[in-house]
Amino acid sequence: MNTHSDLRIQFSALIPMTGSVMENGDLVIRDGLIHAIETRKAQPQESTVIDLSDHLLLPGxxxxxxxxxxxxxxxxxxxxxxxxxxxxxxxxxxxxxxxxxxxxxxxxxxxxxxxxxxxxxxxxxxxxxxxxxxxxxxxxxxxxxxxxxxxxxxxxxxxxxxxxxxxxxxxxxxxxxxxxxxxxxxxxxxxxxxxxxxxxxxxxxxxxxxxxxxxxxxxxxxxxxxxxxxxxxxxxxxxxxxxxxxxxxxxxxxxxxxxxxxxxxxxxxxxxxxxxxxxxxxxxxxxxxxxxxxxxxxxxxxxxxxxxxxxxxxxxxxxxxxxxxxxxxxxxxxxxxxxxxxxxxxxxxxxxxxxxxxxLESTAGIIRPGAPADLIGFHLSSKPTRYEDIPFDKSRQHVDFSMIAGQQI
CATH class of the missing domain: 3.20.20.140 (Metal-dependent hydrolases)
Known part of the structure; x- marks a missing residue:
């Protein structure tokens, strides 16, 4: 049994900057770091869940x-x-x-x-x-x-x-x-x-x-x-x-x-x-x-x-x-x-x-196990043609979610 208190973030899409876009998954945060990227699961008892199932996640x-x-x-x-x-x-x-x-x-x-x-x-x-x-x-x-x-x-x-x-x-x-x-x-x-x-x-x-x-x-x-x-x-x-x-x-x-x-x-x-x-x-x-x-x-x-x-x-x-x-x-x-x-x-x-x-010789800037849990999120009203277009939308002046070292800002 997992003795850690994990934080589980449900996402609609995720651009990890290490590979292709991932969809409909869970990001597991432990001790301020990315612990795992998993397919969507029912909520485990030991996890706190942040529902961003209608958000695109990126590294901060x-x-x-x-x-x-x-x-x-x-x-x-x-x-x-x-x-x-x-x-x-x-x-x-x-x-x-x-x-x-x-x-x-x-x-x-x-x-x-x-x-x-x-x-x-x-x-x-x-x-x-x-x-x-x-x-x-x-x-x-x-x-x-x-x-x-x-x-x-x-x-x-x-x-x-x-x-x-x-x-x-x-x-x-x-x-x-x-x-x-x-x-x-x-x-x-x-x-x-x-x-x-x-x-x-x-x-x-x-x-x-x-x-x-x-x-x-x-x-x-x-x-x-x-x-x-x-x-x-x-x-x-x-x-x-x-x-x-x-x-x-x-x-x-x-x-x-x-x-x-x-x-x-x-x-x-x-x-x-x-x-x-x-x-x-x-x-x-x-x-x-x-x-x-x-x-x-x-x-x-x-x-x-x-x-x-x-x-x-x-x-x-x-x-x-x-x-x-x-x-x-x-x-x-x-x-x-x-x-x-x-x-x-x-x-x-x-x-x-x-x-x-x-x-800058920093371990941030990517989403993968072991990397700092520095994340940003954009609310999605519908599925875009290309996820990378979202931050460039002229109407977007702010992110809808932000986290640094596993702490929501």
Whole structure:
């Protein structure tokens, strides 16, 4: 006899992201994990049953890149022609936001993600004092400590600070709260700090992420130096006068630093075909941010069809409300399809679940025995022609069921 108290979820259809659609079955949850997927049964005495027999179930969505702590900036940062002007505005406005307003923004942004099916959040954060607020969120979380430091003489200081933060907040870590490291970008982090942070991530077995090839000036700065990016760094008092441009592309530069292996590379709007071979070789993951791409009116975005064709894993992210109108993940899926229509809906769902989980080294994003019980559900009024169309329905703004680690949200 089963001595465990199982939870049994009856479903109409299930897309496990590991194989074909299953219909009219039961999903058995035990200790926060998927225990079994079975054909429909009469209710066993030891089971609690959730009747979703008129629902489609999916793995919860993985928001593979966000800056949730910037949610308080929604609608406040103007669009600018130059990326550096946008950063200036962001920094100025953010500095004047009261701490309690930041907390309120985090809560509201998290609720918007949860209601639209996000169950795992990969977030860039630079303020350790916000960790307690994140710890209260029901989301599964990977918090990437976002670091800056273009001047070579700051390497030791920054690394000690990062280690102190990790050690002092170790008590927050649990099954749904993990840390990662994120050097901000190749134009804001010195090559020495990049290598030191990668070494630290390897030592502590933490995921490693970075904004890569986001805008044209980043490419020009690394190839030639000078220009508006150097002027911005000088203005901020952080430029290293001893720095020389590597005179190469961004991916080649990161490869020369030995930091590409398993990197979670965000944006990748301005990369070349030769870069894809480097990504494939080093198992570099790609994160596409559709809503942010639309908000900035990017003229170029990552070559996603080629990325997928080469077997490179990709995920989806919302980025922040400083460069997006919403953190609604269903909206992201619809914008993604509009921007890159050659990608199939099942491929988008793969990126939104299993792909994002894979690049983050998470066991979520799939439905199979042993995987976390992170689930979302959509009510079905009738049987659709294709189940994968359901999340893309224009009328759907929210999911109808959500569960994280076996707990209904």
């Amino acid at each position: 969505f993985i928001n593979a890149h966000c800056h949730l702590s910037l949610s308080c900036l929604k609608g406040k940062v103007p669009k600018t022609e130059r990326f550096t002007d946008w950063v200036r505005a962001l920094l100025k406005i953010s500095a004047d936001i009261p701490f309690m307003e930041k907390l309120a923004g985090i809560r509201a942004g998290a609720q918007e993600m949860l209601s639209s099916g996000v169950t795992t959040l990969a977030d860039y954060i630079s303020q350790a004092e916000l960790f307690p607020e994140y710890a209260e969120l029901p989301l599964r979380k990977i918090l990437f400590l976002e670091t800056l430091g273009f001047n070579a003489n700051r390497v030791q200081y920054v690394c000690k600070e990062v280690e102190a933060i990790l050690d002092s907040h170790a008590s927050h870590r649990n099954a749904i709260f993990q840390f990662g490291l994120a050097p901000h970008a190749p134009y804001s982090v010195s090559p020495y700090l990049f290598k030191a942070l990668k070494s630290l991530a390897q030592q502590r077995k933490l995921p490693f992420s970075c904004h890569v090839a986001e805008f044209p000036e980043e490419i020009r700065f690394l190839r030639e130096g000078g220009g508006e990016m150097e002027a911005f760094l000088i203005e901020r008092g952080v430029f290293d006068e001893n720095w020389n441009p590597p005179e190469t592309g961004v991916l080649q530069y990161l490869d020369s630093l030995d930091v590409l292996q398993d990197l979670v590379a965000v944006h990748l709007n301005h990369i070349e075909s030769s870069d894809l071979e480097l990504m494939q070789q080093h198992h570099t993951g790609a994160v596409f941010c559709p809503g942010s791409t639309q908000w900035f009116d990017r003229k170029k975005n990552l070559p996603l069809r080629k990325i997928l064709n080469m077997g490179i894993t990709a995920g989806l992210g919302t980025d922040s409300l400083a460069s997006n109108e919403s953190l609604n993940f269903l909206r992201e899926l619809k914008i993604a399809e509009m921007l890159i229509p050659e990608i199939s809906r099942m491929e988008w769902l793969e990126m939104a679940t299993r792909g994002g989980a894979k690049i």
